[in-house]
Amino acid sequence: MHIKSIKELELSGSSVFIRCDFNVPMDEFGNITDDRRIRSALQTIRYCLDHDCKIVLASHLGRPKGYDEKYSLKPVAKRLHTLLKQDIIMAKDVIGEDAKKKYENLKNGEILLLENLRFEKGETKNDPEFAKELSKFGEFYINDAFGVSHRAHASVEAITHYYDQDHKGAGFLLLKEIQFFHHLLKRPTRPFVAVVGGSKVSSKLKALINLLPKVDKMLIGGGMAFTFLKALGEEVGNSIVEDDLIQDALNIIDEAKKLGVKLYLPVDFVVSQTFSEDTPIKYVTYKEIPKGWMGLDIGPATVRLFREALNDAQTILWNGPMGVYEMDKFARGSFQLSHFIAQSYATKVIGGGDTADLVQRAGDDEEMTFISTGGGASLELIEGKTLPGVAALIVENGD
Structure with a gap:
């Protein structure tokens, strides 16, 4: 079994869609109380920045039933801005007009964060049509969301059918998690x-x-x-x-x-x-x-x-x-x-x-x-x- 690593892909100067896990705990005022999951994604994001990529980040947060401001990823964009020391362009939707327009205008070295994937019903239903729309946000697909990899959701499973094996792979966090547990249970x-x-x-x-x-x-x-x-x-x-x-x-x-x-x-x-x-x-x-x-x-x-x-x-x-x-x-x-x-x-x-x-x-x-x-x-x-x-x-x- 060989899982293709991000390092094996020819990413330089291209656009990359990264499925992250930014499902972080928040207090009643919308403040992030533990940002470990955001910090864990930085290595993969920085690797793509070093390769002069246009980067689109996507994640879910909580279990919203449709659009709900309480579950917006805006606090995540703020924290990413602090950690990466660069602007994060925040989309107002997932696959709507705003996200598409911002993606069209995205330059190399810039980061676009889509709104909460679960604002769209197609995400948890593993809907191929929704996945197809998501796949338009990057020539390469990287899964770095170990926390949701046990779920057959559109941004985790269905989307991979729109990329050949030279254009999809695992981010550093996902690989680290799998290797750690594999080693733990085998040796x-x-x-x-x-x-x-x-x-x-x-x-x-x-x-x-x-x-x-x-x-x-x-x-x-x-x-x-x-x-x-x-x-x-x-x-x-x-x-x-x-x-x-x-x-x-x-x-x-x-x-x-x-x-x-x-x-x-x-x-x-x-x-x-x-x-x-x-x-x-x-x-x-x-x-x-x-x-x-x-x-x-x-x-x-x-x-x-x-x-x-x-x-x-x-x-x-x-x-x-x-x-x-x-x-x-x-x-x-x-x-x-x-x-x-x-x-x-x-x-x-x-x-x-x-x-x-x-x-x-x-x-x-x-x-x-x-x-x-x-x-x-x-x-x-x-x-x-x-x-x-x-x-x-x-x-x-x-x-």
Whole structure:
């Protein structure tokens, strides 16, 4: 399998359409609170600038239903202007008159940013007609949006059919993400430990099954731990449980035993009766969760147990928080684990989404080896899937 890199294309002096992932978090005033995804795209953009290209950038933001000023990419244009120290021409639409006119007048070395792709229905429907219109914004197509490459959307999949293999390729960020996960799953330095959390087993089931034969230890926390504990016959109170996956949880426990993989589950929890900031909490062992109470974070004994398990790790893959970290009361377990992983000498890979947000809130993002820009996309790579946006860039006669 060979994915064509931007470096293999003859870009000089031409026009380039770059699909970026500028789906950044914003506060209620429209200020960007974390610009990691924008900064991650700079290497590809600068490479095209160095090759004297006309550059058209495209991205989605949020999940708007048609045009909605709240989801405009104007704040992204401002941040790009600050980071690149050059003017960004902002289109008022995606494939409308304004975008077309601005593209016609675009000069080499200039950058045009289209409005939010999801203002157009055709984007999420993978509409070939919409994709065809987008393809008119560049002689070359570059996908650098790892965070959406697991989605067969018009700007990710359908558009690639309008370019031959000499005119489409992957940007630096996309290649880095794929190579990192490929190396991680094929040739990890051992011991290799996976830390898996989040609320539901269902969203991580395939990833757990695919990871088991590859890891030496697996640590399971977050809401998904209660499905495993219930499968083992424990009382979990009102904690989140997916009853239809209890058999799957037992199968994973059995498979881990067969493979000699050490599986760790939490031994204590922070529990409360309601999910709110001012609710009373208790610290209890997994044997003592009271009826009517729910576990919302791992307890101090579990933090110690998980730290012991991670002590000799040479590679750590972390996907999913240990509790409801957005609320201070239930963030401690996740934060303490984050601090410990950050201090480890292991290769530390953070699987995008909530986990990336969590390590940033904990102030540990600079210490991690690699933080993926895509939660869902990194999960699908861990599941062993080929992403639609990546499949479209594979060169048949490559090595």
